[in-house]
Amino acid sequence: MQPWGRSLSSEGHEGWDEYAPFYDWENARTLGRRDVAFWRRFALGAPGRVLELGCGTGRVTLPVARAGVRIVGIDRSAPMVARARQRVARARLGPSVRLVRGDIRHLPFPSSSFAAALAPYGVLQSLLRERDLHATLAAVHRALRRGGTFGLELVVDLPAWEEYRQRVSLRGWRRGRGGAHVTLVETVRQDRTRHLTIFDQEFIERRGRQRRRSRFALTFRTLSVPQMVRRLEKAGFAVTALLGDYRGGPWDPRADVWMILARKA
Ligand SMILES: C[S@@+](CC[C@H](N)C(=O)[O-])C[C@H]1O[C@@H](n2cnc3c(N)ncnc32)[C@H](O)[C@@H]1O
Numbered sequence: 001m002q003p004w005g006r007s008l009s010s011e012g013h014e015g016w017d018e019y020a021p022f023y024d025w026e027n028a029r030t031l032g033r034r035d036v037a038f039w040r041r042f043a044l045g046a047p048g049r050v051l052e053l054g055c056g057t058g059r060v061t062l063p064v065a066r067a068g069v070r071i072v073g074i075d076r077s078a079p080m081v082a083r084a085r086q087r088v089a090r091a092r093l094g095p096s097v098r099l100v101r102g103d104i105r106h107l108p109f110p111s112s113s114f115a116a117a118l119a120p121y122g123v124l125q126s127l128l129r130e131r132d133l134h135a136t137l138a139a140v141h142r143a144l145r146r147g148g149t150f151g152l153e154l155v156v157d158l159p160a161w162e163e164y165r166q167r168v169s170l171r172g173w174r175r176g177r178g179g180a181h182v183t184l185v186e187t188v189r190q191d192r193t194r195h196l197t198i199f200d201q202e203f204i205e206r207r208g209r210q211r212r213r214s215r216f217a218l219t220f221r222t223l224s225v226p227q228m229v230r231r232l233e234k235a236g237f238a239v240t241a242l243l244g245d246y247r248g249g250p251w252d253p254r255a256d257v258w259m260i261l262a263r264k265a
Helices: 016-028 036-044 061-066 078-091 130-143 225-234
Strands: 050-053 071-075 097-101 114-119 144-154 164-174 180-191 196-207 210-221 237-243 258-264
Touching (some): 016 164, 016 180, 016 210, 036 114, 036 144, 050 130, 061 078, 061 097, 078 097, 114 130, 130 225, 144 225, 225 237, 225 258
Parallel strands (some): 050 071, 050 114, 071 097
Antiparallel strands (some): 180 196, 196 210, 237 258
16 A cells, blocks of 8 residues: 555656645745746747647746747646636736647647747656657657757656655745645655656645645656657657756756757757
8 A cells, every 4th residue: 555545556647636736835945946047048049839848837838928939838737727827817928828738648739830849847757658758759749840949857866866754845834815834744755666756745734723634646757868868869859958957058967957958850
């Protein structure tokens, strides 16, 4: 029995619906906006419409759209997309942003629709099986125009993530509507045979005397930069740069950031 009663055969798109109310709160305290300027520059360099895979709550989508780029975000999680839609409406970004609920393995766009595609923050590591990654790279290749660029970030070295049980990883106030004091209690497990890292998350929200617990698991697949490069090349991309930071510095295996830029050959 796994901690939350789930088996290890879970899908990588699971857990995100339950995570949606906590995603922005947690990310404001972890990655924050460190990668945003990079993605804005990347998207501004594209001569046309841009596709964001796994756009989530719009953390990257909105700043890119505000810079004047026409962007389409796709995400499978309805609660994540609902949050992104609220933000887009509040920001009055109009028709420059389109948000689609859908699966990145089967992109619902005509061939050659986009000048660039981006996959920030380990989105492709939510694809837990080789066939899912293969289907997604083929779908992105189809959706891009010839010469179109594809930028993706891998979360650094997941299998080296220390395993721990029931650790309080974060606590603090979540302000605004639904305001509460929030505590994140986290367990990290490694499935080394399947190259998966599993984060069991328990968010405890306190409002006065009320207390609510939300439990779910997020699973990510380990992929090294060389492994991803091979898969991109097999899918018909030419890799143009490996970057080790958000300012465009070169990658090496000890870099803090793992970014790959490729072009549809
Ligand atoms: C790490 S979040 C990234 C969100 C956003 N791009 C950001 O950087 O903040 C990963 C997102 O990918 C989505 N996702 C995972 N698997 C997916 C799939 N197969 N198809 C579409 N979206 C997926 C999740 O719902 C989640 O919103």
